[in-house]
Amino acid sequence: MSETVRTDHVIDITDVVCPITFVKVKMALEDLEDGQNLRIHLNEGEPIQNVPRSLKDEGHKVLSVDRKDDGTYDLVVQKGGLSA
Amino acid sequence: MSSTLTNEQIERYSRHIILKQVGGKGQEKLLNGKVLVIGTGGLGAPAAMYLAAAGVGHIGLVDFDVVDLSNLQRQIIHQTKDVGKPKILSAEETIHEMNPDVAVHTYHEMVHAANIRDIIRDQDYDFIIDGTDNFPAKFLINDACVFEKKAYSHAGIIRFQGQLMTYVPGQGPCYRCVFPTMPPKDAVPTCRQAGVLGVMGGIIGTLQATEALKYLLGIGDLLTGFLLTYDALTMTFRKIRIPRNHDCAVCGDHPTITELIDYEQPSCDLRTH
Numbered sequence: 001m002s003e004t005v006r007t008d009h010v011i012d013i014t015d016v017v018c019p020i021t022f023v024k025v026k027m028a029l030e031d032l033e034d035g036q037n038l039r040i041h042l043n044e045g046e047p048i049q050n051v052p053r054s055l056k057d058e059g060h061k062v063l064s065v066d067r068k069d070d071g072t073y074d075l076v077v078q079k080g081g082l083s084a
Numbered sequence: 085m086s087s088t089l090t091n092e093q094i095e096r097y098s099r100h101i102i103l104k105q106v107g108g109k110g111q112e113k114l115l116n117g118k119v120l121v122i123g124t125g126g127l128g129a130p131a132a133m134y135l136a137a138a139g140v141g142h143i144g145l146v147d148f149d150v151v152d153l154s155n156l157q158r159q160i161i162h163q164t165k166d167v168g169k170p171k172i173l174s175a176e177e178t179i180h181e182m183n184p185d186v187a188v189h190t191y192h193e194m195v196h197a198a199n200i201r202d203i204i205r206d207q208d209y210d211f212i213i214d215g216t217d218n219f220p221a222k223f224l225i226n227d228a229c230v231f232e233k234k235a236y237s238h239a240g241i242i243r244f245q246g247q248l249m250t251y252v253p254g255q256g257p258c259y260r261c262v263f264p265t266m267p268p269k270d271a272v273p274t275c276r277q278a279g280v281l282g283v284m285g286g287i288i289g290t291l292q293a294t295e296a297l298k299y300l301l302g303i304g305d306l307l308t309g310f311l312l313t314y315d316a317l318t319m320t321f322r323k324i325r326i327p328r329n330h331d332c333a334v335c336g337d338h339p340t341i342t343e344l345i346d347y348e349q350p351s352c353d354l355r356t357h
């Protein structure tokens with residue numbers, strides 16, 4: 001499903017833990033325009049539980065979540081207008 | 085444009101970056117920010133420490149004095165081992181230990197008419213914090229900031245009281261709009277004569293640092309056009325609206341003060357009542 005979604009930027013946050021995961025995602029989104037998409041590669045557990053929720057709280061739209069064979073996830077999020 | 089923050093900086097400032105109103109770009113503004121703190125005493129000590137912790141990239145410190153044992157009750161940037169050391173050096177050491185991202189610029193002198201504009205221009209500071217304890221310096225800083233078109237935070241503390249206001253060029257009153265002239269000699273005692281609760285500088289100085297951070301970030305509402313007063317005994321804050329005085333001698337429509345004045349240092353004793 002996510003294969004069909006256009007992504008404007010990709011970020012890998014499998015090397016950091018919460019809350020730096022979300023901090024890095026936030027900073028990547030700052031560099032995008034509203035409506036542009038960010039693909040996030042992240043770990044299972046805390047990151048996949050917290051990052052999508054935090055993104056929704058800040059007004060972004062989670063377009064897709066794909067679980068990889070190695071247990072990591074690929075998330076595509078569209079930047080919303082609410083983020084400062 | 086991609087962020088220039090290192091992984092270590094992202095972690096250090098993560099609680100800032102996670103704030104919607106700050107973010108990575110806001111933190112970069114702070115790291116590129118330049119704040120001059122005049123006086124590293126009761127007000128300047130906590131103000132400089134919080135600015136340093138926040139990652140304000142350039143902090144200027146002006147003080148002619150050395151650390152005295154009687155300072156340590158409130159001037160928390162200085163430690164017992166620092167007694168006798170110039171305050172700017174003691175403060176610089178504390179800041180370096182706290183945050184290596186901060187470049188400290190020191191000025192071991194008292195501000196007066198002949199040097200203050202050069203000090204402000206030295207690093208082209210964005211914002212100035214008045215942490216001084218006497219009226220000649222407060223009027224001097226105000227007038228210099230008006231002439232140099234620099235935003236600054238005025239503050240004063242004594243006993244259990246404190247006050248502050250923020251001047252932004254062209255956007256509100258200056259200190260002289262509210263207090264046109266120096267109080268008469270012997271009318272107002274200094275902290276040395278009257279005493280001050282140690283925490284007062286922490287409360288008011290930290291509010292000054294807050295104004296500096298908001299100014300650098302371009303967020304929120306500053307205390308421009310307002311005087312905030314605090315009474316620790318009654319635990320009361322009052323925010324008093326103060327208008328710009330179009331007849332102000334320094335920032336008014338037809339200013340009569342066009343150069344800096346070195347007022348005489350007051351030499352009063354505490355009034356008894």
